[in-house]
Amino acid sequence: DAMVIQNPRYQVTQFGKPVTLSCSQTLNHNVMYWYQQKSSQAPKLLFHYYDKDFNNEADTPDNFQSRRPNTSFCFLDIRSPGLGDAAMYLCATSRVRGYEQYFGPGTRLTVT
């Protein structure tokens, strides 16, 4: 019954080595979000897609990119991970604007 699926659950990458995290959803929701969550902090929105319309948060580093090839899938690309990018990355979806968001289980990224 998984609704928002993230792969992998744990990812280890080397400093500067590009990495891609994936999210898929079975809810057919229009909106998909990527959040970064560091230990003991609230999730921080990086960007979101409303259908194919990409919306980047002003303070999201250029190092982070996203792709949404279709309704079901969304990818987070980190072009050159730094030690400060180690975090939990959460994908979320919502049906339309202003409705509840459903979170995936997250991908814990470690940068060595």
Next chain:
Amino acid sequence: GENVEQHPSTLSVQEGDSAVIKCTYSDSASNYFPWYKQELGKRPQLIIDIRSNVGEKKDQRIAVTLNKTAKHFSLHITETQPEDSAVYFCAALHNAGNMLTFGGGTRLMVKP
């Protein structure tokens, strides 16, 4: 933009007691206020939400109250149980956009 303050940052209660977590928001145009529970290493899970046209909402042991005039909302958990121990996040959603602004989180510990 929206700013959400959450208090307290940590809360310890005895099993069976009530717990109250409070949040204030800054943007009077925000109209949707969810509460998420996040257990260690897991995804945030929506536990209750309220929209601005309602003053109170209850679901079994959990209730949320909203005071639009004062721009604050609160989570009330009655008859707390050890499994209620988690980090709780409040959030506010602005009607015009998709962005949830989260509070800083409250670590609730329920002692048996």
